[in-house]
Amino acid sequence: MTNNTVVSMENIHKKYVGTEIETHALQGVSLTIYQGEFVAITGPSGCGKSTLLTIMGLLDSASDGSYQLSGIDTTGLKVDQRTHVRNQHIGYVFQSFNLIDSMSVYDNVALPLEHRGEKPEVIKQEVLAALTKVGMQHRVNYKPNQISGGQQQRVAIARALVGNPDLILVDEPTGNLDTKNGDAVMKLLIELNKQGSTIVMVTHDSRYSGLADRQIQLLDGKIVGEKQLQSDKLQTNNLQSDKLQTKSEKEVA
Numbered sequence: 001m002t003n004n005t006v007v008s009m010e011n012i013h014k015k016y017v018g019t020e021i022e023t024h025a026l027q028g029v030s031l032t033i034y035q036g037e038f039v040a041i042t043g044p045s046g047c048g049k050s051t052l053l054t055i056m057g058l059l060d061s062a063s064d065g066s067y068q069l070s071g072i073d074t075t076g077l078k079v080d081q082r083t084h085v086r087n088q089h090i091g092y093v094f095q096s097f098n099l100i101d102s103m104s105v106y107d108n109v110a111l112p113l114e115h116r117g118e119k120p121e122v123i124k125q126e127v128l129a130a131l132t133k134v135g136m137q138h139r140v141n142y143k144p145n146q147i148s149g150g151q152q153q154r155v156a157i158a159r160a161l162v163g164n165p166d167l168i169l170v171d172e173p174t175g176n177l178d179t180k181n182g183d184a185v186m187k188l189l190i191e192l193n194k195q196g197s198t199i200v201m202v203t204h205d206s207r208y209s210g211l212a213d214r215q216i217q218l219l220d221g222k223i224v225g226e227k228q229l230q231s232d233k234l235q236t237n238n239l240q241s242d243k244l245q246t247k248s249e250k251e252v253a
C-alpha cells in the first residue's frame with residue numbers, strides 16, 4: 001500500500017443471512033483506489049454494486065476479508081468506531097438525496113461537521129464554501145422540499161464534500177433526476193474530482209460511467225473486468241447535453 005492509497009480491499013465477502021435464504025452478495029472482491037481517482041462501478045442489477053459501496057462507506061461491514069481506508073484498518077471495528085471513521089473520512093451521496101426535510105439547507109450541510117465537534121465559526125465557513133462550490137449558496141435558509149430535485153442533489157453533494165473527506169461515494173446520483181439535471185450533477189462531480197476529490201460512483205448509466213477514469217465491472221459479486229477510460233471519454237463528447245463537458249474536452253481546451 002502506498003501513501004496515496006485511499007481504499008485497499010482484500011478478498012471481501014458479504015453474506016446476507018435471512019431466515020430461509022442466504023445471499024452471497026460479494027464473493028472475494030479485491031481492489032485498490034488511489035487519491036484523486038474517479039472510479040465507476042458498473043454491472044447488472046443485483047450484482048453487488050450497492051453492497052460494495054455500503055461496505056466501502058462503512059455503513060455495513062464485510063463478512064470476511066480486510067479493508068483499509070486511508071491507512072486505517074477497519075476490519076472488525078465496532079459500529080460506533082465505524083461511524084467515527086466514516087464521519088472523519090467519507091462523504092456519501094445517495095440516489096434519493098437523503099436530506100432531512102425538517103432542517104434547512106444550511107443545517108443539513110452542517111451535520112457532518114457538527115458530528116465532528118467543529119467550532120461554530122469553522123462550521124459556518126466550511127458550509128458556505130461547500131454550498132458555493134455546488135452553486136447553492138443562495139438557498140441556505142430553504143428546506144429541501146422548497147428546492148428542486150437537482151438542487152437537492154447539489155445540497156447532498158455539498159454535505160458529502162464538506163470537511164474535505166478522503167473519499168466521496170456516490171450511489172446512482174442521477175437515478176431520480178431528468179437528463180438535464182442528471183448531466184449537471186455529473187458535471188459537478190467531474191469538477192470536484194478535477195479539484196482533487198476521490199470519487200467512487202455506482203451507476204447504471206453508461207453515458208456517465210464512461211466519464212470516470214476507471215471502470216470496475218461486477219458480476220455475481222465478483223470483479224470480472226476493469227478498464228481505464230481515457231479513450232472512451234472522447235466518445236462521450238456527443239452526449240445529447242451540450243452542458244456535459246468531459247474531462248478530455250477540458251484537458252484539450
Ligand SMILES: Nc1ncnc2c1ncn2[C@@H]1O[C@H](COP(=O)(O)OP(=O)(O)OP(=O)(O)O)[C@@H](O)[C@H]1O
Binds near residue numbers: 043044047
Ligand atoms: N439487506 C439485504 N438483505 C438480504 N439480501 C440483500 C440485502 N441487500 C442486498 N441483498 C442482495 O444482495 C445482492 C446484491 O445486491 P445489491 O443491492 O448490492 O446489488 P446492485 O448491483 O446494487 O443492484 P441494483 O443495481 O439493482 O441496485 C442481491 O441479490 C440482493 O438481493
